[in-house]
Amino acid sequence: MKYEKVTVxxxxxxxxxxxxxxxxxxxxxxxxxxxxxxxxxxxxxxxxGFSRGDDPHHVAQNYRLFAQALGADVKGxxxxxxxxxxxxxxxxxxxxxxxxTKTPFQSADGVVTGQKGIFPACFYADCIPLLxxxxxxxxxxxxxxxxxxxxxxxxxxxxxxxxxEFSVDPSQTLLxxxxxxxxxxxxxxxxxxxxxxxxxxxxxELILGxxxxxxxxxxxxxxxxxxxxxxxxxxxxxLGECCxxxxxxxxxxxxxxEQRGVLMALIGLRAxxx
Numbered sequence: 718m719k720y721e722k723v724t725v726x727x728x729x730x731x732x733x734x735x736x737x738x739x740x741x742x743x744x745x746x747x748x749x750x751x752x753x754x755x756x757x758x759x760x761x762x763x764x765x766g767f768s769r770g771d772d773p774h775h776v777a778q779n780y781r782l783f784a785q786a787l788g789a790d791v792k793g794x795x796x797x798x799x800x801x802x803x804x805x806x807x808x809x810x811x812x813x814x815x816x817x818t819k820t821p822f823q824s825a826d827g828v829v830t831g832q833k834g835i836f837p838a839c840f841y842a843d844c845i846p847l848l849x850x851x852x853x854x855x856x857x858x859x860x861x862x863x864x865x866x867x868x869x870x871x872x873x874x875x876x877x878x879x880x881x882e883f884s885v886d887p888s889q890t891l892l893x894x895x896x897x898x899x900x901x902x903x904x905x906x907x908x909x910x911x912x913x914x915x916x917x918x919x920x921x922e923l924i925l926g927x928x929x930x931x932x933x934x935x936x937x938x939x940x941x942x943x944x945x946x947x948x949x950x951x952x953x954x955x956l957g958e959c960c961x962x963x964x965x966x967x968x969x970x971x972x973x974x975e976q977r978g979v980l981m982a983l984i985g986l987r988a989x990x991x
Contacts, residue, residue, distance in 0.1 A: 718894075718940045722956040727786040729753065735893045735954040738850065738984075744857075745787040745836065746848055746984040748895040748956070750966050753786070754779040756978060764968075764978025765840060767816065771978060780816065780981075788987055789836045791817070796838045798822035799861045803869035805878050808835050827860040827875045831883045836985030842968035843960050845935055846895035846982035847872060851885040857984045864909065867938050868916045876946045887947035892954065895982050896967050899959035900925055900934035907931065917941060 722733050730753035738746040754763030755778050760771040763783070767776050784791035794815055795808040805827030806813050813828050814820040828837035837859035839846050844863035850856070858875045860866075872892075879885040910924050910931035917923050920941060925932040936955050943953050960967035968977040 718950055718953040718955055720955050720957045730782060730786040732786060733956055737891045737954060738893065741850060743987045744850060745789040745987060747787050748846060748982045749783055749980045751968060754782060759976040760978035765981040766979040769978050783981060787983060789983060789985055790834060793834045793836045793985065794838050795828050795830060795835050797825040797828060799826050799840060800824045801863050801865040802826050803866055803871040803874050805829060805875045807878060807882060808837060826866050826871055827858060829858040829875060829878050831856045833986040834988030836983050838981055838983045840979040840981055841897060842977060842979050843898040843970045845897040845939060848893045848982055848984040849875065849890055850984060851879055851890040853889045854883040854885045855986055856883045856885050857986065859982055859984055862939060864935060867935050868912055870942045872939055872942045873946045888949050890948055891952050892943055892948060894936055894939055894955040896956060896958035896960055898961045900932055902959055902961040903933050903935060904928065904930045905933055
């Protein structure tokens with residue numbers, strides 16, 4: 718796993734991405750920050766959650782602004798209601814919806830597509846947003862991997878779906894681990910630490926000592942899951958950005974509680990590209 722990030726400014730809006738993604742023609746892929754949107758108050762300024770007490774017109778405008786910055790079609794954004802599961806759906810087959818329609822959200826934590834013009838999205842505010850691109854089959858995925866999803870290996874579920882439906886080669890697939898809570902800040906109780914000890918019995922290094930309470934390295938747990946699924950270390954990029962340490966730049970559930978917005982990670986191939 719390598720630590721790299723690129724900050725792109727498009728139409729005055731910053732977003733983060735990876736050098737690997739920037740090298741793919743026609744790929745829109747990025748992680749938002751709090752900067753660049755129109756929301757106000759505790760959701761200022763880039764909030765993508767319609768259920769956070771924000772003005773829905775502001776949320777809708779944020780979607781448009783972020784999609785435009787990435788060169789994506791906002792009508793192609795494909796999202797789910799995140800429930801800390803290991804469930805991953807295929808868009809458009811499984812009824813994954815666009816936030817601007819009246820179609821109810823499906824409950825899941827990952828979206829995969831092999832169709833250009835569809836842009837899988839996930840939301841974050843400490844939990845790990847994962848973006849995947851398989852260049853051999855031009856398949857994209859966005860995965861919300863909180864500690865429960867990480868323990869349950871939701872990334873493996875996404876890769877399994879990509880292999881089953883599109884014959885994707887995991888060894889060629891690119892993965893970006895987006896802004897999220899870092900190992901220095903992810904303090905847990907002994908019961909959560911025990912669950913990770915049981916889920917990753919060969920990797921005691923995931924549980925960090927030297928603190929009053931256990932800390933867990935979720936970034937490393939995601940990397941291990943990716944390697945177990947056949948991905949190559951050189952294709953795994955961690956942006957290394959901690960939401961908890963930078964609450965002015967990102968929303969953090971542990972810092973802001975419920976008085977906050979949510980950020981978005983988005984990926985997809987533009988329809989006009991060959």
